[in-house]
Amino acid sequence: MTNFNETKNLLENSNFYYVIIAGMDSNYSYVNSHYASAFGYISENMVGKPYYITMHPDDRKVCEETSIKCFQNPDKSFPATIRKHDGKGGYIITQWEYRAIFNDQNEPDGVFCMGYDITEYVRANENLQVAKSEIxxxxxxxxxxxxxxxxxxxxxxxxxxxxxxxxxxxxxxxxxxxxxxxxxxxxxxxxxxxxxxxxxxx
Missing domain, CATH: 1.10.287 (Helix Hairpins)
Structure with a gap:
């Protein structure tokens, strides 16, 4: 957990990365300031709220499947692409790395997630594909x-x-x-x- 705490402290005030931890109860146990600011319109205090309140309902399965992989492979990180509410009736697209967290007794303690917004990249890529098709x-x-x-x-x-x-x-x-x-x-x-x-x- 020490390494995760170091990462949390390093990225607490990041303007680019989202950092969250979801406990074994599927609720947020930590969110950094960037995540809290981006999704504060959903809840002023995310801690203790279900992890899925910020995301597209169809992407919950992605989170569940990725989390299972993390606990099955505790030394590895796994990627997940998740759609998040944008506060305007639509969604932004975010890319994440998930990693399982274990306590001092080596028992599962939650999932550490670090992500960022890739909406502009995805849209630019979609436009590029359209342009290629037109060409x-x-x-x-x-x-x-x-x-x-x-x-x-x-x-x-x-x-x-x-x-x-x-x-x-x-x-x-x-x-x-x-x-x-x-x-x-x-x-x-x-x-x-x-x-x-x-x-x-x-």
Missing amino acids: EEKKTILEQIGWEQSHVIRRPVANIIGLVNILNKMDLDQNMSNICEMLTDSADQLDEAINTIVRKTE
């Missing part, structure tokens, strides 16, 4: 455009160029020759434009 969708669309430009649109352009070449070999008056030359230039420009688009989507 993948746009990439797929660009690839489809490139394929259509290369295979669907280029075919009639090639046909136009071929027909113009046939016309150029025919006996045409000057007016028709000028038109064929303009058609050739336009078809070549269109073909180059298609090639440029295809290269950009590769």
Whole structure:
């Protein structure tokens, strides 16, 4: 318990970490000032209150399962992600490390928990995943455009160029020759434009 007391004293006035201890009766036996301040709207004095009053009901099972692991493995810490009431009808997301506490007689005495708010990180990660998904969708669309430009649109352009070449070999008056030359230039420009688009989507 000595090490836990040292950690408690070190982080009593932390502006970042939450530190709590839940006794074997499932009630708070200690909360640091940061935790008390963050969730003071629920209770002015957390000590003696049930540990679950600050959390999403569905996350109680996470706490119970993690605590069991701690007592089964007393030399190890175990992580838990818990949603906590934000006082506005929603939840913040917190990340914790749990560790079993034993008294001088080596009997289970509670669970030591240290955590912090990861809400902004989680939201940023969610936004990143959405952005990645949108990028993948746009990439797929660009690839489809490139394929259509290369295979669907280029075919009639090639046909136009071929027909113009046939016309150029025919006996045409000057007016028709000028038109064929303009058609050739336009078809070549269109073909180059298609090639440029295809290269950009590769």
